[in-house]
Amino acid sequence: MMTLTAMSLSLSLSLLGASPGAPDGKALFTSKRCTMCHSVVSEDIKAPADTKMTIVDLSGLSAKRKADWLKAYLEKKEKLDGKAHPARFKGDAAELEALSNWMATIKPAP
Ligand code: HEC
Numbered sequence: 001m002m003t004l005t006a007m008s009l010s011l012s013l014s015l016l017g018a019s020p021g022a023p024d025g026k027a028l029f030t031s032k033r034c035t036m037c038h039s040v041v042s043e044d045i046k047a048p049a050d051t052k053m054t055i056v057d058l059s060g061l062s063a064k065r066k067a068d069w070l071k072a073y074l075e076k077k078e079k080l081d082g083k084a085h086p087a088r089f090k091g092d093a094a095e096l097e098a099l100s101n102w103m104a105t106i107k108p109a110p
Contacts, residue, residue, distance in 0.1 A: 023099075
C-alpha cells in the first residue's frame with residue numbers, strides 16, 4: 001500500500017514536471033556557463049567580474065519569449081535579428097527543456 005502511494009505520488013509529480021530528479025533550470029544556467037555572456041539581474045545572477053565578453057542581461061524574458069522559442073533559439077533553429085545564438089547548448093534534451101522553461105519565467109528587473 002505504501003509503495004503504491006509513493007508510486008502514484010512520484011507519477012503525479014513527474015506529470016507536473018516537478019519530479020525530484022528533474023534538472024533545475026536556474027542551476028543549469030550557471031553550470032552550462034551561460035553566465036560567461038549573460039547576467040540575469042532580476043534573479044540575482046551575475047556574470048563573473050573578470051569576463052571580457054559583452055554581458056547581455058536576460059531580465060524580463062518572460063514578457064517577450066515563450067519556452068518553445070527559447071528552446072529553438074538555443075538549438076539554433078530560431079534567429080534573433082537575423083542571427084543565430086553565438087553559443088551552442090551542450091546538454092541533453094531534458095536539460096534544454098528545463099533551462100528553456102525556467103528562462104520563460106524570468107521577471108523584469110525591479
Ligand atoms: C559567447 C557568449 C554567449 C554565451 C556563452 C551565451 N550567450 Fe546567450 N546570447 C549571446 C548574445 C551575443 C546574444 C544576442 C543578444 C541580442 O542580440 O539581443 C544572446 C542572446 C540570448 C538570448 C535571447 C535574449 C532575447 O532578448 O530574447 C537567450 C534566451 C540566451 N542568449 C540564452 C543563453 C543561454 C541559456 C546560454 C547558456 C546555455 C547562453 N545564452 C550562452 C551571447 C552568449
